[in-house]
Amino acid sequence: MEKRRRVAEITDKLERGEGVVITADELCNRVRSGEDIGFEDVDVVTSATCGVMSGTFAVLSFKVAERDEFERASNVLLNGVPAFVGPCPNERLGIVDLMVYGTSHRDNRYGGGHLFRDLVSHEEIELVVETIDGRRIETTTALKEMPFAKLCSTRNAFKNYYAFVNAHENEVTSIFSVDPFKGACKEVTFSGCGELNPLEKDPFMETIGIGTRILMNGAVGFVIGEGTRSSPEKPNLMGIAEMHGMIPEYLGGFRTSAGSEVLNSWAVPIPILNEHVLETTKRLDGEIKLLVLDVHTRLPVGEITYDDVWRDGDLSVRFDASKCIDCEECQVTSLCPTGAFDVLAKEVNEALCCNCGACVRFCQGGAFYCNLGFVTLFGREIPVTLRQSDRKKAAKLAEMLKRKILNGDFILTEPVSRL
């Protein structure tokens, strides 16, 4: 008979200090080394993913003026990023309710994702409010002045994603490249944290459902449903979390050659409720398919696995200041998608850097190093030039979730409804 347990049994065990929690990384490394891990050996596996995630927006509500100073707001800019005013009009209350899309932008270097990060970093934000009666209020604000600030996602935490090539000769701009995507098939970019990914660990959503408590960018949040265009073959999740308490290093803006995108992170606990769930959590990179799509048609031109892109790759990008040749124009400064490199200080801001590896190709002095690997397609090796997922931060977040569960700072929830 199949062994089973309920979430309540696991939480009781955790309260008694007897629960066993391991990260997906630890579990997979133990499986790879040949260890036989049984149902009695683990109660919870913590999974995580960190990367570019479209479909993210913030809902903010805060005071901008005294009562009756204006009737309604018509346009609002936060650090120059346009917000959508409403859905609540808040007539004459001096309060604005706003939605800010992660993909809205001020210019090609600063967008909604950058704004979200500045907010959770408690930076001062320049605020412009235009009103329907022609007034213009210019002031500053900050997250601490926003009693309501939530991050919502309409399509996050995909069950991994795709790799891309440009199958045509001409270069194209794309959200899957940082500079124009080179063709024909001269480079590969990809997304997905492979064997650490939450929906890869629970592909049949036996444990993840509506109401599952998660960490979104380090703060407690909840799964609220399936995301847009989610399908059994390519599921993704919709979620919501309080922005107060998010950790800046797990979110931000990511500049692509086709505009601003958002970096987000999810950590999801997978309670081992039965032996089948245990088996799915053991899936390794080599068992997880990664389709290679042509960026034009979005149709497959090849198939590899996450082992091909993560097996030999370095998780971190290293910078050696002694190799910097002080170019007239630093390409890394111009093109780093997160703005993590400071050429004057000769420093990489590790909290901003998402280990995408783009700088390795851009740096004319060879001062950046990271083995991003090659993918064999059409009988030849094609270099990986960009990773839009940060597996190092995903592993760190899964470890954080594990610690929080063991310390009693994060309580597992039973979904209120299956997806």
Ligand code: SF4
């Ligand atoms: S890996 Fe390089 S290009 Fe990518 S975010 Fe870090 S410094 Fe910037």
Ligand code: SF4
């Ligand atoms: S491109 Fe590389 S070598 Fe040139 S200034 Fe920038 S970091 Fe230095």
